[in-house]
Amino acid sequence: MTPIIRTEGLRKEFSSKGQTVVAVENLTMDIAAGSLTAFLGPNGAGKSTSLRMLTTLLEPTSGTASVCGFDVARQPAEVRARIGYIGQKNGAGHYQRIRDELLSQGAMYGLGRTEARRRTEELIDLLDLGEVANRNTITLSGGQRRRADIALGLIPAPSLLFLDEPTTGLDPQSRANLWEHILNLRKQHGMTLFLTTHYLDEADQFAERVMVVDHGKVIADDTAARLKATLAGDRITVTVDGDAVTATDIVRRLAVDSGAANPEPTATPDGEATRIVVAVNGGEHVLPRLIRELDAAGSEVRTADLDQPTLDDVFLTLTGRSLREENQAAEDSEAGAESAAPSPAGAPR
Numbered sequence: 001m002t003p004i005i006r007t008e009g010l011r012k013e014f015s016s017k018g019q020t021v022v023a024v025e026n027l028t029m030d031i032a033a034g035s036l037t038a039f040l041g042p043n044g045a046g047k048s049t050s051l052r053m054l055t056t057l058l059e060p061t062s063g064t065a066s067v068c069g070f071d072v073a074r075q076p077a078e079v080r081a082r083i084g085y086i087g088q089k090n091g092a093g094h095y096q097r098i099r100d101e102l103l104s105q106g107a108m109y110g111l112g113r114t115e116a117r118r119r120t121e122e123l124i125d126l127l128d129l130g131e132v133a134n135r136n137t138i139t140l141s142g143g144q145r146r147r148a149d150i151a152l153g154l155i156p157a158p159s160l161l162f163l164d165e166p167t168t169g170l171d172p173q174s175r176a177n178l179w180e181h182i183l184n185l186r187k188q189h190g191m192t193l194f195l196t197t198h199y200l201d202e203a204d205q206f207a208e209r210v211m212v213v214d215h216g217k218v219i220a221d222d223t224a225a226r227l228k229a230t231l232a233g234d235r236i237t238v239t240v241d242g243d244a245v246t247a248t249d250i251v252r253r254l255a256v257d258s259g260a261a262n263p264e265p266t267a268t269p270d271g272e273a274t275r276i277v278v279a280v281n282g283g284e285h286v287l288p289r290l291i292r293e294l295d296a297a298g299s300e301v302r303t304a305d306l307d308q309p310t311l312d313d314v315f316l317t318l319t320g321r322s323l324r325e326e327n328q329a330a331e332d333s334e335a336g337a338e339s340a341a342p343s344p345a346g347a348p349r
């Protein structure tokens, strides 16, 4: 089947104060129709720029991209007619009722009045906006506003939807709720979804394909499960009494047997005992065997833990940075800026 997105050596450079910034470098990928791909990367990695090129909002410096079978540079109108794009900033206007905004969007896409009305009501229903459809966007909660954004992006009934950080800034419950809606849409309409997110748990849970970009380049591209298995591995920590050298040898042998990429354990004194940490493959099989072998060798196992990796561990291996910590730092600085910013008298905060 022809991929719904195909890029070949896509590149975007910006000139800023006499300097050239390469935001996206040599992006080559095929995305299958009907798939859900998460495009991940630290701040400034080039995710939004890639999305903006694929949605025809930015012209590539070089390389090619076809979306829904049309070239983004030469046939932008054809591309736009087939896609939806939900950017980072709230797309819904502030002083219009959601229902009216959806109707205007329908008119903008050239739907007749009856069809615009039908789709508006369908999307209000699908995205659970019934209770707020007659309210102005400015009065909505973050989660409701994001759902309104998605409804707006879906007015033209796209076969491919791009979402740039759809859940950023939402509380965990609103995130879960929005995801339920996104997955529901996908099920009902067989849409292809291509999204960026800073929440790696979302990518892990919902995406079939995870692409990690850094400094404008794709540095990993696979399923979340395979990325975790190949780039992070499981981690076993045991605390043992008795002969630390023998115990460490046993741990190393089992890690080697498991096929771990780096089977060298680290052993550190923990009071009278020794704490041994090692990376293994298939930790759930290795751990029981390890406990039996240590026991048979006369090492008393005080504690035994198995940590299975998250995508953040993958991220750390790949980029040397923890996205979880970056997110936390960004949230902290936003919260700081918000509490420091003066609020104009009477203005809603």
Ligand SMILES: Nc1ncnc2c1ncn2[C@@H]1O[C@H](COP(=O)(O)OP(=O)(O)OP(=O)(O)O)[C@@H](O)[C@H]1O
Pocket (backbone or CB within 6 Å): 014, 015, 016, 021, 022, 023, 041, 042, 043, 044, 045, 046, 047, 048, 049, 050
């Ligand atoms: N209009 C512009 N002019 C100059 N540089 C730009 C412009 N837009 C983006 N860049 C730069 O290109 C790089 C990639 O930016 P981009 O917004 O694509 O990153 P991102 O991965 O989406 O980041 P974030 O997660 O913070 O949204 C960054 O170094 C950014 O500063």
